[in-house]
Amino acid sequence: MIRPVLWGLGVIAAMTVAWPAAAEVTLSSSNNPTVALDERLSALVGAESRTLTSVRGKSLSRLIEAPKAGGKGADGIYSRDRLASLPKADGGKEWTCLTEALYFEARGETLKGIFGVAEVILNRVDDPRYPSSVCGVVNQGTGERYRCQFSYTCDGRPEVMNERPARDLVGKVARMMLDGAPRVLTGGATHYHTKSVKPRWSRVFPRTTTIGFHHFYRQPDRVAKR
Structure with a gap:
């Protein structure tokens, strides 16, 4: 060298x-x-x-010296300026389901908070205890009011994304995550909740991190990925 x-x-x-x-x-x-x-x-x-x-x-x-890992390039994925420079995202059914989930669950969060929620959803897709598709994960339990996995799908209100800037932003995040962006923020989390609530499972699930208004957890005894 x-x-x-x-x-x-x-x-x-x-x-x-x-x-x-x-x-x-x-x-x-x-x-x-x-x-x-x-x-x-x-x-x-x-x-x-x-x-x-x-x-x-x-x-x-x-x-x-070689460039150091973790420098500007590593953080670029979580830059709003970088996302703004990307073309408007689109995709199929899986992208639509992930975009809607990020919009209704995390659009008011920090950018890393949005990526964190996306990580949870994709971690569940990879976990045999959950459905094997994004749409299956976000719609799990839908049909029983307030007993679904993601509350926006069973709160009785229509899923209409009226805030265009937020919709475009989470759409780009969804596209990046589905295209293989690294999942390095939540430590393999499969659950999260806002700081304003304390579900029973949070007492036994190990907390992996906190980002913005959300605590993230990993379900115990996680089995190997598919």
């Missing part, structure tokens, strides 16, 4: 060395090509060495 870096520094040296120094690397007019080549290589190495010496501390480390 170091060899390409030194080559690059050699180029820098060739560009930054003053004209008198550049004369040192001019091929000799000697009839002995070996001597000429030795002199040229020696001059180049000398110029490169002087350039390396002139680069101090952090400047040199920036040239040879």
